[in-house]
Amino acid sequence: MKQRIYKIMGMAAIVAAGLAGPVSAEEVTFAMLPQMSDEATRVCWEGILKHVEQESGIQIRQVFPKNFDEHVRLCREGRIDFAYSNPFTYVQMVPAHRTGVEGHRALAVAVQEHGKTFYGEVIVRSDDSSIRTVRDLKGKKGWIVGFKSAGGYLFQRGLALSNGIDLEEDCFLTESPGNKQEGVIEAVGSGKADFGCVREGMRQKFAGQIDVSGVRVLAKTARYPGWVMSARRDVDANTRGRIEEAFLSLPPDMLTEARLPGGVQSFAPAADRDFDEVRDLASMLGMGY
Secondary structure, eight states, X not given: OHHHHHHHHHHHHHHHTTOSOOXXXXXXEEEEOOSSOHHHHHHHHHHHHHHHHHHHXXXXXXXOOSSHHHHHHHHHTTOOSEEEEOHXXXXXXXXXXXXXXXXXXXXXXXXXXXXXXXXEEEEEETTOOSOOSGGGGTTOEEEESOTTOIIIIIHHHHXXXXXXXXXXXXXXXXXXXXXXXXXXXXXXXXXXXXXXXXXXXXXXXXXXXXXOTTXXXXXXXXXXXXXXXXXXXXXXXXXXXXXXXXXXXXXXXXXXXXXXXXXXXXXXXXXXXXXXXXHHHHHHXXXXX
């Protein structure tokens, strides 16, 4: 009896979170790796998802993982059908040699002004003259988007290591609550942090919503493969193809209006091997995937 009760309670919790799985063959779930508030994320994708629904004839239910870890776990377990993730979290969502993992596979990569790559920024207060180079970060307080954030930490950690600084060992780091990029910008601007790590385009995105005038860019990282649109590995080929085609043919003006982070202009076809460069950086940072 207890086992049955626990099973029912577990199923109820999944339903409450909006992750019970498609209610029909013509409905799929979609999630973006959290880096903004749920409301900001919903607004970004509302028009896009409606267009994809119309073009594909498939209903899409947007879900909102609470943090990076939950996003990765739900995708690996096959409980999110389509996802938009940073390249580091994507490579963790691919089964590799793990057994019993459903996982995802790449469908498309985001294309921005400079192509299919993006970078991270190290930001500091505009009036702080004590930090002039990356090496000056040693011993400082930093805010990061999350320890698994590509443009909001991992790219910057690689940059710092090449300058003789290990952000984890040499600095005092705080993870932004809910992995929100705007929280990092506000922490630096208010003086709560000496420096912060955010992905490119976030200062511009939140200009007008929060005060970004009090921060400046100290350094930019190298460019790496962009954010990934992926599908659950066992989504049927017809469904996958219809959704993929709809995303690849999104009108440019619709993407401009959506103001996705980084100023996404279109999506281009992608394959898993396109992210081997990210795996190389992950190995250098001692990360498993």
